[in-house]
Amino acid sequence: SFELTQPPSVSVSPGQTASITCSGDKLGNTYASWYQQKPGQSPVLVIYRDSKRPSGIPERFSGSNSGNTATLTISGTQAMDEADYYCQAWDIIVVFGGGTKLTVL
Amino acid sequence: QVTLRESDPALVKPTQTLTLTCTFSGFSLSTREMCVSWIRQPPGKALEWLALIDWDGDKYYSTSLRTRLTISKDTSKNQVVLTMTNMDPVDTATYYCARGSRDGYNFWFDPWGQGTRVTVSS
Secondary structure, X not given: OOOOEOOOEEEEOOOOXXXXXXXXXXXXXXXXXXXXXXOOOOOEEEEEOOOEOOOOOOOOEEEEEEOOEEEEEEOOOOXXXXXXXXXXXXXXXXXXXXXXXXXXX | OOEEEEOOOEEEOOOOOEEEEEEEEOOOOOOOOEEEEEEEEOOOOOOEEEEEEEXXXXXXXXXXXXXXXXXXXXXXXXXXXXXXXXXXXXXXXXXXXXXXXXXXXXXXXXXXXXXXXXXXXX
16 A cells, blocks of 8 residues: 655754655655644645645745655744644545654754 | 534444534535545544545545445535444544545645544443
């Protein structure tokens, strides 16, 4: 079955660039989406169709997808970006990655 | 403004059937390329996709849970209903519904409801 693999945790200093990866077999052949979830809150879509930002999502959030890896990049990371991030794609069914906890130190 | 709201929290006993209702506003599930999905999250764990129904009635289910799940819609009431049979304590989780958009067989979900807590215990 299709699986999406994310690193359990990523740490970044404020103002630096954070990269969160999502790996899956031939993931680049489909679209990847990314969700941000803060403690006690519902997930929020931050990237869809690999690299598109929904209205209201800051420009510092960007995405790419090629080969077997999709990447969420947060430029100029802020303390408010500390959250869990999940990738999601489609392979005959919807699949979510296991999530990555982003810590802004 | 698009909003989705799940039915109230539930306490169910093992082997019982869970029924959840998602009531939404701000969009129509009869609009092409629209869909509604259910996703759950056990305490402290990752998101798990459950089921999806789209604008023309096509239904998709989690491979591992498909024998226990049924999703349906009432377009006139702006509601989507999920039933899950044979509940077990491992099904304890927060259950979310979310509006989905699609591009071919690619889906993404925005926005999500606030979630509803389901506890399975005798």
